[in-house]
Amino acid sequence: MMGSSFEQFVSPYCLGTPLIAMALARPWMLYPTPSSRWIKNRLITAQDCFINRSTKQLMIPLSKEGHKCALLLTSVMMFIITMNMLGLLPYTFTPTTQLSLNIGFAVPLWLATVIMGIRNQPTLALGHLLPEGTPIRLMPVLIIMETISLFIRPLALGVRLTANLTAGQLLMQLIATAVFVLLPIIPTVAFLTAAVLLLLTLLEVAVAIMQAYVFVLLLSLYLQENT
Template sequence: MMLSFFDQFMSPTLMGIPLIALAIALPWVLYPTPTTRWLNNRVLTLQSWFINRFTQQLLLPINQGGHKWATIFVSLMIFLLTINILGLLPHTFTPTTQLSLNMGLAVPLWLATVIIGMRNQPTHALGHLLPEGTPTPLIPVLIIIETISLFIRPLALGVRLTANLTAGHLLIQLIATAAFVLAPMMPTVAILTTSILFLLTLLEVAVAMIQAYVFVLLLSLYLQENV
């Protein structure tokens, strides 16, 4: 019996208990905890350097009020980056291929940026719905369009992350299946297919890192508009 290619995206279960919570919590065990020593080892030093550089680049265009989000953005970036890359290992499960998880991350964070804008500067926040100098007959249409685009933002965040990772995993499985089937019949073609699979895997590692960064970057841009 042939299994569906989409079976790899089903949440794993043990005795009927979903293990997605374990898959989400496991990445945090992989990172060393900073110590109170004056000198740390190379891993902790490299980890601190990466976090500092990422925080500096991400929060550079944001006003002072948005710097309170630094911990949330860095934690989200490390979380998404880790589970995206771990999902490329054989016999693993990628939680970020589930739209429910991605929407659960995107909607509350996007809504928080909107609420902050409405609370701190309501006039400026509402001003995004109507560009300056708009002709009077177009005002209702533009307000409707801008409102729809505002509410589509979290959907775009979640769907972008889900679609990119799902498409990459499907391509890897399709090419790996083709190489396995062609190996006994056409070894030369199978070797060529395997080399393509290797290059695609490198591309997927890059996509896993880029999509985690894009998710956090777009959230920072939404925050920048409302701070």
């Protein structure tokens, strides 16, 4: 049972070819092309409204120098949201449940913020490793601890996204299995369990959106420290 439950997180193959590349390219195929017309359709209008509001919210804590990364941060957020949402459909694969993929997103983006800080303001960037007023005896220990916490950031980004999506989808599959098992035995309990599954699905939709937003929000906070 446990082995079959975790099979949904295995990268699919077709004729020996991994399909994760197709899963990564799938989100961009679904977005409508922006129109140059003054009056747009409802889908493009809703998409523009969501992107504009999300971008404004992400740019609030950033300085003007950090606003140059608005397009990158918004693109990453929309990409992760779409992959998370599509992964909730039946017979689909969620690439963001793979820790290797999330780390591959987190490390380059985090490293870019660190390099940007060292290039633009090296004194302030290195000053985060040693807060002002630290006793001399604690300086070596504090520098080591701050350095470790700095390098843990991309790992925490990837693990947070992976753990939340994996736990939610695994719980949905376990409850769905319980519904099918209880349906011929105790139909009343099965219908109540199905209602719980519906509520959990709605919660998972919210989690899929929030985790993508939190991922990019933490990146914007890291960017704020280095701009």
